[in-house]
Amino acid sequence: MTRLHTALVAIVIVICGLGVRALWDGPVAKYAGDALYTALIYALLVLLWPRIRPWTAGIAAAALSWMIEFAQLASIPRWLQPLLGSTFNPPDLLWYAVGAAMTAVAHAAYTRRG
Template identity: 65%
Template sequence: MSRLPVFLAAALTVVLGVGVRLLWDGPVAKYAGDALYTVLIYTLVVLVLPGVRPWAAALTATGLSWAIEFAQLWEIPALLRPVLGSTFNPPDLLWYAVGGAAAWAAHARRLRRRPAVPEG
């Protein structure tokens, strides 16, 4: 898979995340942001490992999101709090899984729709 569409997907994810925070407040923005956080991690995994299978990228992105959430049970250095957060919130785990599942579905669909390249 070419890296350009993945890079564009990562950029779009950041724009969507910022847009959600600017347009809405409260639970909608928070949980959409959680899901998009995992989608961004997913795109970064695919950028680093372009041949990764969608299920593996989804498990990796969701697992990293969960690991970061559980790390919030301990003290996160102040410098990292804007990116990693600071307060453990159990519902976030669900929304990370939603983001991972959505990214997996989009990636798998894209791979199915891509025309086969003839060998030779």
């Protein structure tokens, strides 16, 4: 996957995240946002390391998302809260894993196709 393709995927993920927030409210938007947040982290990892294997990127993206979530148990600086959140929510951990797994499956299918 080229860096250009990966950058385009990252842009599409951001657009999807903004679209979900604009169209829905409540748990659908929140948990879809969690999955997309991890998908964006995944895309950024692939952007940095284009040869990373899909499952390695998936595990790393989920781990980074979980680290950020667990950091919310401590005090996140106020200026970072819009990006990283401020309240620990255990169901978020599941949706981060879902986002990482779905993105890894899509990436693996794309690389097998090519």
